[in-house]
Amino acid sequence: MRNIADDRVHLTRExxxxxxxxxxxxxxxEEKCAELYTQEKIRGFLHLYIGEEANAxxxxxxxxxxxxxxxxxxxxGHALVRGLPMNEVMAEMFGKxxxxxxxxxxxxxxxSAHHRFFGGNAIVAGGLPLAVGLALADKMLGIxxxxxxxxxxxxxxxxxxxxxxxxxxxxxxxxxxxxxNNFYAMGTALARSQSNPSISARAAVxxxxxxxxxGMNVVDVEAxxxxxxxxxRRGEGPRFIETKTxxxxxxxxxxxxxxxxxxxxxxxxxxxxMVLFADWALSAALLNLDDREAIxxxxxxEIEAAVAFAxxxxxxxxxxxxxxxxxxxxxxxx
Amino acid sequence: xxxxxLTYREAVREALREALARDKRVxxxxxxxxxxxxxxxxxxxxxAEFGDERVRDAPLSESAFVGAGIGAALGGMRPIVEIMTINxxxxxxxxxxxxxxxxxxxxxxxxxxxxxxRMATGAGRQLAAQHSHSLEGxxxxxxxxxxxxxxxxxxxxxxxxxxLEDPDPVIIMEHATLYNDEDELPADGDMSxxxxxxxxxxxxxxxxxxxxxxxxxxxxxxAEMLVGEGIDCEVIDLRILRPLDDxxxxxxxRKTHRxxxxxxxxxSGSLAAEISSRITEQAFYDLDAxxxxxxxxxxxxxxxxxxxxxxxxxxxxxxxxxxKAMRR
Ligand SMILES: Cc1ncc(C[n+]2csc(CCOP(=O)(O)OP(=O)(O)O)c2C)c(N)n1
Numbered sequence: 001m002r003n004i005a006d007d008r009v010h011l012t013r014e015x016x017x018x019x020x021x022x023x024x025x026x027x028x029x030e031e032k033c034a035e036l037y038t039q040e041k042i043r044g045f046l047h048l049y050i051g052e053e054a055n056a057x058x059x060x061x062x063x064x065x066x067x068x069x070x071x072x073x074x075x076x077g078h079a080l081v082r083g084l085p086m087n088e089v090m091a092e093m094f095g096k097x098x099x100x101x102x103x104x105x106x107x108x109x110x111x112s113a114h115h116r117f118f119g120g121n122a123i124v125a126g127g128l129p130l131a132v133g134l135a136l137a138d139k140m141l142g143i144x145x146x147x148x149x150x151x152x153x154x155x156x157x158x159x160x161x162x163x164x165x166x167x168x169x170x171x172x173x174x175x176x177x178x179x180x181n182n183f184y185a186m187g188t189a190l191a192r193s194q195s196n197p198s199i200s201a202r203a204a205v206x207x208x209x210x211x212x213x214x215g216m217n218v219v220d221v222e223a224x225x226x227x228x229x230x231x232x233r234r235g236e237g238p239r240f241i242e243t244k245t246x247x248x249x250x251x252x253x254x255x256x257x258x259x260x261x262x263x264x265x266x267x268x269x270x271x272x273x274m275v276l277f278a279d280w281a282l283s284a285a286l287l288n289l290d291d292r293e294a295i296x297x298x299x300x301x302e303i304e305a306a307v308a309f310a311x312x313x314x315x316x317x318x319x320x321x322x323x324x325x326x327x328x329x330x331x332x333x334x
Numbered sequence: 335x336x337x338x339x340l341t342y343r344e345a346v347r348e349a350l351r352e353a354l355a356r357d358k359r360v361x362x363x364x365x366x367x368x369x370x371x372x373x374x375x376x377x378x379x380x381x382a383e384f385g386d387e388r389v390r391d392a393p394l395s396e397s398a399f400v401g402a403g404i405g406a407a408l409g410g411m412r413p414i415v416e417i418m419t420i421n422x423x424x425x426x427x428x429x430x431x432x433x434x435x436x437x438x439x440x441x442x443x444x445x446x447x448x449x450x451x452r453m454a455t456g457a458g459r460q461l462a463a464q465h466s467h468s469l470e471g472x473x474x475x476x477x478x479x480x481x482x483x484x485x486x487x488x489x490x491x492x493x494x495x496x497x498l499e500d501p502d503p504v505i506i507m508e509h510a511t512l513y514n515d516e517d518e519l520p521a522d523g524d525m526s527x528x529x530x531x532x533x534x535x536x537x538x539x540x541x542x543x544x545x546x547x548x549x550x551x552x553x554x555x556x557a558e559m560l561v562g563e564g565i566d567c568e569v570i571d572l573r574i575l576r577p578l579d580d581x582x583x584x585x586x587x588r589k590t591h592r593x594x595x596x597x598x599x600x601x602s603g604s605l606a607a608e609i610s611s612r613i614t615e616q617a618f619y620d621l622d623a624x625x626x627x628x629x630x631x632x633x634x635x636x637x638x639x640x641x642x643x644x645x646x647x648x649x650x651x652x653x654x655x656x657x658k659a660m661r662r
Contacts, residue, residue: 109463186365
């Protein structure tokens with residue numbers, strides 16, 4: 001177990017393997033999901049995180065297992081890195097009853113109370129006030145830990161973003177805000193939607209210490225997150241990180257991706273976070289080629305098992321449709 | 335006169351094109367209406383014709399751009415504000431309810447807010463609870479606004495212009511499962527359409543089935559299923575959810591003596607409840623059976639297809655309610 005009170009990144013071989021393994025899990029899982037979508041096993045909206053893996057992996061590796069995470073509809077990666085079993089996440093994608101939300105949420109609404117993973121919110125900026133509230137509860141209960149909230153740069157235009165940042169700063173709440181700036185909100189480029197393109201500068205006006213980092217470099221992301229989360233835990237109030245990143249795929253499976261140049265996508269792909277990190281770790285002799293192959297082989301097996309698990313699982317019976325709209329009567333009486 | 339075949343989506347686009355061409359004060363504003371072409375591709379191609387100013391991308395800030403639309407309407411423009419879906423209109427509810435709907439009356443009649451707000455609504459595409467709301471009834475609750483629900487390609491094509499001519503706020507609800515529907519329409523000529531009356535989509539003598547939006551098709555399907563059983567349904571498409579066209583509804587119930595109200599929304603406090611209540615208020619002694627309702631199950635809409643479909647009105651459940659009203 002690494003020392004969580006230490007705010008530097010210690011790139012041991014073991015840790016490097018873990019970073020690459022997590023990014024690989026997320027990437028291959030989602031590639032599989034895209035394939036399953038075309039086979040109509042997965043339906044509805046499917047928002048892929050491909051290209052952005054370094055953010056979830058870098059940030060979540062700095063959190064303790066009981067520090068809450070609030071994410072968006074682009075959250076498969078966050079759920080997997082947090083430790084939700086891949087079988088259950090895949091089953092959720094299929095809408096099966098053994099899925100992490102009993103199949104009722106699907107791709108956009110992955111939840112796990114056990115992992116303190118509070119979704120999976122499909123309303124842009126909807127998660128920020130929740131994160132503020134989770135942190136408020138911790139503060140009032142005297143529990144010293146951070147709450148981590150992920151969202152896209154599109155959220156920064158919403159009132160809830162500003163209202164939440166103000167509240168967190170005003171009440172000195174232990175929230176780590178992580179804005180994954182992939183430069184597009186659906187088809188709307190940052191420059192077309194934000195008067196000031198620096199999102200981290202917005203946080204600063206609320207008196208929140210903020211920094212922008214290279215979201216394609218997992219080590220940079222982790223280093224920034226480590227500094228920030230320690231400050232949050234020390235009771236220094238909220239912190240804000242803006243990661244500059246890019247989604248390699250369309251916004252969702254419905255998006256024809258007509259609003260950006262192919263050349264732009266290709267340029268960003270040259271900074272693929274998995275490749276960047278793996279190449280660097282190889283050259284620094286932290287990893288060797290066998291490690292990479294072993295990771296790929298393990299991940300392939302994990303995914304194959306998850307698909308088999310999801311395929312074999314049952315759907316929730318229709319008779320259960322009305323179950324859990326409200327708490328069962330016994331709980332209410334108690 | 336030539337006919338052209340178009341989809342509901344194309345009908346919306348043609349209506350937008352007509353409005354932008356006819357009146358310089360008209361502009362379209364909303365998230366992803368320009369570069370993306372509209373989340374449902376309704377404005378695809380329009381920026382090239384009308385420019386970025388009049389087909390205006392707004393940031394993710396529903397309250398701000400709807401409020402700005404209201405302000406622009408006060409200031410002499412004729413904005414069409416697109417809210418991507420009804421689910422996100424909740425972030426703009428304050429502006430719609432507290433500003434758009436109140437300003438005329440609250441100012442002693444000094445101000446008009448001639449804004450049109452369009453939004454996609456409804457369930458049926460496996461998008462789970464936060465993307466499947468049918469909250470039209472909420473808007474139908476609010477005095478000061480008009481609420482339209484085009485269920486046909488023709489209405490999608492024709493309702494926008496009269497909505498823009500209305501000096502008060504008009505909300506147009508476009509059910510997301512309708513965009514690919516196709517129909518033949520006259521390519522030119524008089525496009526005007528009445529936005530005060532419901533429409534009888536099927537004449538019948540035994541029972542009146544009242545529906546709107548995507549449920550109209552389901553009601554018509556149910557009516558066809560029941561022909562073989564010797565039940566002749568009249569199907570009314572509400573078209574206008576506020577103010578409700580009581581006259582058409584009551585006249586039909588007086589003729590058939592039975593009514594079934596179909597509404598994709600949740601039953602409690604619903605538009606279906608309102609309609610049922612009006613029928614009992616105005617035609618109680620004409621009824622041969624209690625008014626039946628077929629509504630969405632009172633549950634956040636789940637993702638898996640079988641659960642989602644089980645939560646929504648279906649031709650089978652509508653037919654069952656009709657049989658019940660007929661005591662079959
Ligand atoms: C309040 C609200 N408005 C609109 C939408 C539709 N929508 C879903 S994702 C999205 C873009 C969000 O972009 P960003 O916050 O940058 O996150 P990204 O998708 O890039 O991860 C939009 C407009 C929504 N889900 N919620």
